[in-house]
Amino acid sequence: MSELVQLGAPHDRPRPPRADELNLRFSEQGIHELEALKTHYPDLKSCILPGLWIAQREYGGFLDGAAIAEVAHRLNRSYAEVEGVATFYTMYNTAHKPGKHKLELCTCLSCHLCGSYRLRDYIKSKLGISHGETTEDGLFTMEEVECLDACDRAPLMQVGDQYYGPLDEAKLDALIDQLRNTEGSTVVKMADEIVQVHLRDVERHK
Amino acid sequence: MSLGIYKGIVKPITSGLGITYRRLKHKKVTVSYPEEMREQFPRTRWRHFLTRYESGLERCIGCSLCAGACPARCINVVAAENTDEARYSPGERYAVRYEINMIRCIFCGYCQDACPTGAIVLRKNFELADYHREDFIYTKDRLLEEYPGQSDEPYTSNRKEWAEARADEKRR
């Protein structure tokens, strides 16, 4: 239930921003890509998912209210509708701002039996983070996730689009050291890759 | 002395007095009310009271179910919202007005049955006579008065437990 947003006190209830009050932050590239994506679908509603991926990249991996409002504004949908889509899918980070890398540790049955809780505790002692928390240097966020569909490699961890497993403490140490020095598989990079997948060749920026 | 006088006056009087004489050795059933009170049956239902929790908060949540159940339509409840500054009952709602018209009430006890929190109870105080009609409208202040024996009455919403508690009380 951690992802449930606590309701504010009644007097804190603000009104949704007007179109001219939005602080639009999409880069030139983002705007260009979104315009291209808009032409792919008969209905702009269908463009919400790729639009959110662009936003996730542009907003540093975190879809806050401003990011959602910007996507909604650019796609001419209502804020609530886009927020509903964003909060439905777990790969959009709407609950908290993730670190540079997101460590997604499978805690489903196979991984659990093979010791994923041990690894979870190990990460807690090594990096000081548990589910949904980010290290102070902003490098890592740990999340416990449901089955990643690779039980043969249990216990398994997903970082970006890479699976790592079977893992043990030594391999985890090595992985974390490797991630500290790499720019691959970051949350932002993942979002960018997914955006590129949606685009046609001619529409890609680079 | 004619037969008529004997049959018409003497015989009835003596036989009547005979009954009186025979009753003299029986136990007295009348009590000299109001100096003396007769003991009430355990399930006697008379005057209504509104009860409180041990914390002092009212049990009544102003839900109006008693008013809905009342066949005589003698209960009027006006509800309002609790705030943290002015809290009368646990939860969101409390009764800002609670009135029972005792002239209309038929003491059926449906209100007590309907009450989801056990707030309204009917107790044995039966001396409800008064001089003014207005005084028969029992307001919330009057209903919240403590009734005799309230503090040591074990209240629970579970009827079985309640029956057991009553049985315990009796045994003692």
Add this chain to the structure above:
Amino acid sequence: MAAATQIETVTITVNDLELTVPKGELIVESVKRLGFEIPIFCYHPRMKPVGMCRMCIVEVGFKQPDGSVRKMPKPQAACTLPASEGMVVYTDTEAVHRDRKGVLEFLLVNHPLDCPICDRGGECPLQNNTLFYGPSTSRYVEIKRHLPKAYPLSKYVTLDLERCIQCGRCVRFTEEISGDSQLAFRFRGANMQPSTFGLMEFESKFSGNVIEICPVGALTSSKYRFRARPWDLQTRPAICTNCSNGCNVWMDYRVDKVVRINGRTNEAINEEWTCDRGKFGHDFYNSPDRLNVPLVRRGTALVETNWSEAYSDCIRAFTSSTNTAGLGGNANSNEDLFAWKKLFNEGFKSNELDYNWTKVAPIADPTHAKPSIASIEDAPSILVFGSSLADELPIVFLRVRKAWFKNGAKVIVAHDQATDADSFAELVLNYQPGTEATLAQALADAKAGKSVEAAAKLTGVPAEKIAAAAAHLTSSTAIITSHELLNRPGAHDALGALKGLGELRNYALNANDQGAAEIGIGTGTKRSAQILADARDGKLDALWLLGVDPFEVCEDHDLVQAALENVAFLVVQAHTKNGAFPYASVVLPMTAPAEADGTYTNADRHIQRFGAVLPAKGEAKPAWKAFSEISLRLKPGRPWFNADEVGRALGAEVAAFANHSFNQLPTEGLPLV
């Protein structure tokens, strides 16, 4: 409608009864034809089915060639199941009962069951269905989901997430009916919550409807919160008098106080919806400023008096001069207006009455209001010209949106500002303020194939847009304008140009503006603004204000103030103290609309009855009664005894109202002849 088309039908069997229904009709609707009941939560006849609550599950099978029935292995949701040939439906079997019990037990797992304090308790579909179809006990002993309660989403709507059963009715309403998409489901699974964006303010002009369609107490009215339980309430049919649409509503009152207004179904007017202005605009009934006794000015002070003295004052002032006038404009019944006119014409020998406050008079052509509101739905294209419908006539806006959403009508919006209808408009013609007539003429020219370049330059609308819009206009196009257009320059020219382009509607804005026009109020030589100007210049000896607060309806406040200060004698007849009250010479208390019998004519000339719901406050009288009593003093005779008699007299005098008196009208009202 056009020639009757052959409806393709299929034969299905419901609980062993054969039934022929249109092909593709939803089973949940089909079984209603036989009077069977299927419990529902998420299904709503006016919205697309989604099958979210699973309450409507039935057993379904198909007839095999050998005559046996082969049942589907799993129960089916009747709300998403279209009827097809040979379908066999069972709504009342052991298995269905068991399944319903299971569904309800699941729904109640996370429902807090705080029915005693819930405003929905007593009229709650969840309570009812649980009582009829549900288990008597729950096996769930664990801790229920806990969420903050009673969150005020807006001034009107309170959200209680714990009670939500996630049926999606409110979300679909804002998506499909009102179109503002203010509500959506956030999160998923058991955590799914209907809410606004970031739980911010719920900004909708129709938010009150979600309270009514919510099948539990998750969305409740903030104004009605804890005011009453359903069994405390008495309910009477009523007509909303906040705008000229004349929506049918239920008025719920408790101990003579209106506590709530709910929509009442009338397919010709409002279907079952209400706008927030109507649903929550009933505060004035219980206002402390209500006028209870007649007042007359003695020296500088207004003192309480009796009706007789107040009448004498009025008669003295109004009969000593024929230079008198009357202004109205605030929800008076047809009876009031007729009696008013009668009194002025015959008693006071004056015809200077006006009920309309627009800059130019509406065109006295009843065909402008004749095409019904319901017929908007069938129009292939709709032109909304110079009217912000959602603000002016919210329920007409819903019809236009329905025509677009359901029947694919092409909507063209022409306005000098952004309006709510832009979101679904095919074309938006955003013209420069004041160029209404030019644009209307340009549309007509474009239709006739003439060049519109000059007009395009003047109005700021590209010529190709004008041409594209004109291409959509046919003789069956519904052209919707309102009396707001009459405040713009060249309004009559614009209306004249639009008239040839389709079915023109020029809807009145205030309740019974249309009725006043039909009765013949406003046929004097002076319009409302001129009457006020005369009063300012001291040319008017007496002025009668019927219900209206001129400060509210007239933008020129200086003119109003000067007029009210300078007029020699001012009668203020109103139900509540208004801006004109301090200037009054005589104050006559009047009943508010719900406090007296009366009939009201709405914008599309539909006349409806509004029976008294509440008793009159203090000594207040229906306006027609006061007028009748004054007439009686001027010329002895038989007075009118009730609203029906006034209506019959009106029918005898104005042909349109023949056989439309209070007692002759059916509940759902009648169009005027």
